[in-house]
Amino acid sequence: MTAHEIVPGVDQLKALTHPVRVRMLGILRVDGPATATTLAARLGINSGATSYHLRQLAQHGFIEDDESRGNARERWWKAAHQFTVTGDGKVPDTADGQETLSAYLQTVVTIYTQQLQAALEERELLPKEWREVFNLNDRVVRLTPSQAHRLGEQVNEIVDGFEDDPDGEPVAVQFHTFASPGRLGPDPEKD
Template identity: 55%
Template sequence: MDDRSITPSPQQLRALTHPVRLRMLGLLRAEGPSTATALAARLGLNTGATSYHLRQLATHGFIHDDPSLGTGRERWWRAVHASTRTGWEPPHPAPADKEALDAYLQSVVVVYTQMLQQMVEERATLSQEWRTASTVSDWRCRLDPEQARRLIEQVGQVIEAFVAAEERPESDPEAAPYAILFHGFPRPGGAREGSA
C-alpha cells in the first residue's frame, strides 16, 4: 500500500456508501491483492457486479489495478491505503457533504454489524485462549463534547502505538489477524441538539 491512510473528500465518501464496496476495500486491505472473480466468490456476488464496484473504488482513488500480478487475462486489484479516516466534521458542512458522511457511516455500521455477527458465529471454533482474548463490551459515563473528543483521541493513540510496536509477523504461528472496533457516541436520545 502506498499510504497509511486517506481522508476522502465528500465526493470520494459517496463511493463508499455501499456496504459491498466497503467489504471489498476491507478485504483488499486485510488480505492483499485479488481479482474480481475471487472477490465475487468470497462475497457471494456475480463477477459483473463485483467488477462494477471495483471500478467505482478505482475511479475514486481507493484501489488500483496491479499489472505485475496475474497472467493478463484477469485484472488484479490492490488497495492504495491501509485505512480511511473521516476526521472531525466541519462546524457548518454543506447539506450534501453532511449527507455523504452520514450515508458512509451508515454503511460502516452495516459492515461492522456483519463482522460482529460473524465473530459470534465463529466463536465456538476458537481456542480458549482466543475466546478470552476477545471482548464485546460497553462502558457508560457522562462526558461533555471536549472530554469525548479527548477520550477518542487518547484511545486511538493507544491503539496506534500498540499496533506499531507489537504487530507480529505473518510467520508467527501464535498470531492471527485481530480486529479492534472502537465506538464512542452519545447514547441515542441522550444528547440531541438543543437539549443541553
C-alpha cells in the same frame, strides 16, 4: 507501498455508501491484493458485479492495479490507502456533505454489526485461547466533547502502538464513541 490514509471528498465518500464496496476495500486492506474472481467468491456475489464495484473504487482513488501480480488474463487490485478518515470536520458542512457522511456512516455501522454477528457465531468454533480474548465491552462515562475526542485519540494511539506480528491473526478492534442516544437530540415532548 500503500499510503497511510485518505480523507475523501464528498464525491469519493458517495462511492463508499455501498456496503459491498466497503467490504471489498476492507478485504483488500487486511488480506492484500486480490482479483475480481477471488473477491466475488469471498463476498458471495457474481464477478460482473464485483468488477463494477472495483471500477467504482478505482475511479474514486480507493484502490489501484497491482502491477506486480497477474498476467494478461487476470487483473489484481490493491488498496491505495490503509485507512479512510471521515467525520464532521472532514466533509463540507453542507446538506450534501452531511447527507453523504450520514449514508457512509450508516453503511459502516451495518458492516460493523455484520462483522460482530459473524464473530459471535464463529466464537464457539475457535481455539480456547481465541475464545478467551473475545470481548464485548459497553462502558458509559460522562465526558465533555473535548474529553471524548481525546479518549478516541488515546485509544487509536494504543492500537497504533502494536506492530503487526507475522505469526499473528487479524484482530478487529472496534471502538465507538458517541453520546448516549436519546439524551442530546431534540426532545419529542417539546416538539
